Amino acid sequence: MEIAVSCRGLTKRYGDVLALDALTLDVPTGAIYGVLGPNGAGKTTLLRLLTGLARPTSGEATVAGLSVSAQAATMHQRISFLDQSPQYYSWMSGHELVTFVGELFGLRGAELCTRVDEVLALTGLSDVARRRIGGYSGGMRQRLGLAQALVNRPDVLFLDEPASALDPAGRHEILTTIAGLRGVATVCMSTHILADVERVCDTVAILNEGRLIVSASVADLQARYAQPAFELELEAGQADAAEQLVVDVRAQPWTDEVVRQGDLVRVLAVDTAAAGRELLPLVTARGVQLRRFERVRPDIEDIFLRLTVAPAASIPEKAQAS
């Protein structure tokens, strides 16, 4: 497996704050790699270190086979970066900005013009390309950010929360564009929107408090942490019965956790088979009327919450090592 981004013991300390703690990970070439984590997990710090905007306290990183600290100039030829809240020269038009970036990457003449038009069309900005960036909305600015990031056909594209400021339609467009880069470029994107990860990423790293909790493919994560859950949607007006049911289910040996939100009761089981056998009879015995009973597969959000809420020490050894 070819590696596009490699971190070895990457550590960043701001005074007393340990923003990144000896991070070691590899991003496969051509992957769309999601970096997940709650606020303050170290996602943006990681991207800043990988793009050369900050220097590590210790450890090292390579991007496209080039050392970020020792070969930054060459590395910058082969990467692109889109910031979370991109700020550009407001006096320029979108077309001028993308042209400026293309020129910095050495594009000239007809090749430059063609490429600029291509990326502006790809990001849906052709019609407003001659308008000043100062008049762009947040969504247009984000799309312009993606246009300028694509103009050099980067080997590795770093995206910091690329869709967080967009409306659903804008998010759909951006994510479709990112998904279209699969196999063309390596995309390393930080995000807290878990649905986006499930939609476009094939591999994810989950960070918490500066430490890597797990790095694996989305399918692997789902298989590894697939702790099945049962959802019970109760008929309305059974608050007392529902509360009693929660108490009873919690008392069962096959129960891991029970969460009740109004008429919805979610049961995580340690013994799925036993839960499957005994849960419904328990409901019937309590005389609780159900609208729906379903065994659900955990999504990335469940896994994320489980991994970031649980202390790192409780995570299985195989997860840390992957």
Add this chain to the structure above:
Amino acid sequence: MDGFPIFLRKELRESLRTNRLLVAVVIFAILGIISPLSAKYTPELLNALGTNGGGVTIILPPPTVKDSITQFIKNVAGTGIFIAILLPMGLVAREKERGTAAFALTKPLSRLAFLTAKLASLGITLTVGVAIGALATYWYTALLFTPVAFGGFFAASLLVLLSLLVYASFTFLGSTLMSAQLPAAGIGFAGWIIVSVLGIFPGVQQYTPAGLLDPASKLALGLTPQHLWVSVSASIALIVVALLLAVLSFRRQELVTNA
């Protein structure tokens, strides 16, 4: 220096689009025009006021070319200091503050190219401004008095420009060190005050930018200046030190991606 010509072109376009160049040119042009006019007509104005005042007679010697040149040097080197401080105060600090420096520096653009392109643009803006002001003074001096030798006047203008570049480089250093424009301007003003205070001490003024102004007057009037090269060397040394500090500091800075 990766990206220098591209970034310099961007800086020059920014100077034009944001009217930075226009403002500098207009202010220096006004200073250039009013210098010979005030030299010529201030005595007449004072005489007129004296006559109207009743009983007080002010006798002033007739204005000469020397007065026009002195006014030009005083006005451009004096008022020009504010332009030399205000122009560069946001050059680097504003880009750091807004996050555009981080945007540009993740492209194939070295930090040295980023700084030198900004410096070159600043130098060009100040040079164009001083040149327009100097041409205005040269033209009006020839109209109102007698023409002065172009070579000497050109050399004098270069010395005035050099003195402004010293203050501009102090502010540029401040703009590189700080992440906001006002503290950057504060460093520029502090530099100006420090060298002005140092210039009070006997024998020290010739090593300060103010020490360039006497040689400038003499050169414009066709006289031989004293301590010309000492003052020129000292000012160039101050500029070089300020810029070296700026480059060294900027190389070590970590940039934020957005405000």
